[in-house]
Amino acid sequence: MKPLRCAVIGVGYLGKFHAQKYAKIPGCELVAVVDSRQDVADAVAQSLGCRAVTDYRELLGQVDAVSIVVPTQAHYAVCIEFLRAGVHVLVEKPMTTTLAQADELIALAAEKGLVLAVGHLERFNPAALALEPLLDDPRFIDSSRLAPFKPRATDVSVLLDLMIHDVDLILSLVDSEVESVDCSGARVLTNDIDIANARIRFANGCVANVTASRVSAKSERKMRVFQSQACHSLDFQARTLTTYRGAVDPMAAPENAIERHEQSFGEADPLYSEIVDFVDSIRQQRQPKVTGRAGRRALEAVQRITEATRLIS
Known part of the structure; x- marks a missing residue:
């Protein structure tokens, strides 16, 4: 099989990890890494044995697939050039800053028969993957994503920085359209929203309560999904899924009315799994797990939350 020529555009904190994953995937050739800062590009390229480039346009016509890990405001401009050049694209979340931009990218990828994937990493967490087959009509979801303050990624609100992870996963779990949203938030250390709580109501009656903070003392990423006779509790950091189910006859032995089953998934590399899925979708000519339309839906929901x-x- 002909090697898939790959590159990573933007090799700051997250982008360098993208580059490392491509370098490990069989059948992929990491052609180059790109960063506007020459020293940053040089350091990553030297460690991985590929070219260092400061202008991504040099790679048009020289690569088959790219990860785009530049600041959000530049996603659209970089994505559209690679799609126009016939290159498959994995773009980090949020995919664009506007829905019109997202629609244009989705349409162009479809027109050219290209894969457009969006980097919603939590979809590849093994605990989240194990949850999918257990769900049957979720009725209430409660999630919290808390993180200590870091200057990185403060160019957007906590809604687009952190909450969008849980919003995307919730949208993938609930088979219904969003009916209404409301949200309260506060500025704490930046000029944008740093902590927020949103309530999402779906047309089928399901309700999701979503909290996100980037000004917390500790890091926490948890979600509970309630459905008839069961509650599924996910800890994304510990990679555990605990299921609580009602006993067949809870009145017979009230002290054992709830049965508990915990699954632990040990070490995992969701980013590697995400990039492998992107590469496989290109080779197999199929849709990636997180499509451009899924990325757009998450962006639209977070924009509605922001407005509310x-x-x-």
Whole structure:
């Protein structure tokens, strides 16, 4: 099989990890890494034995697939050039800054028969993957994603930085359209929203309560999904899935009315799995797990939440 020529555009904190994964995937050739900072590009390229480039346009016509890990505001401009050149694209979340831009990228990829994948990493967490076959009509979802403050990624609100991870996963779990949203949030250390709580109501009656903070003392990424006779509790950091189910006859022995089953998934590499899925979708000519349309749906939901946010002063 002919090697898939790959490159990573933007090799800062997250992009360098993308580059490392491509370098490990059989059948992939990491042609180059790109960063506007020459020293950053040189350091990553030297460690992985590929070219260092400061202008991504040099790679048009020289690669088959790219990861785009530049600041959000530049996603559209970089994506559209590679799609126009016939290159498959994996773009980090949020895929664009506007829905119109997302629609244009989706249409162009479809027109050219290209894969357009969006980097919603939590979809590849083994605990989340194990949850999917257990679900049957979720009725209530409660999620919390808390993180200590870091200057990185403060160019967008906590809604687009952190909450969008859980919103995307919730949208993939609930087979219904969003009916209404409301949200309260506050600025704490930046000029944008740093902590927020949103309530999403779906047309089928399901309700999701979503909290995100980037100004917390500790890191926490958890979700609970309630359905008839069961609650599924995910810890994304510990990679565990605990299921609580009602006993067949809870009144017979009230002390054992709830049965508990825990699954632990040990070490995992969701980013590697995400990039492998992207590469396989190209080779197999299929849709990736997180399509451009899924990325757009998450962006639309977070934009609705942003518009509905009442700032707490």
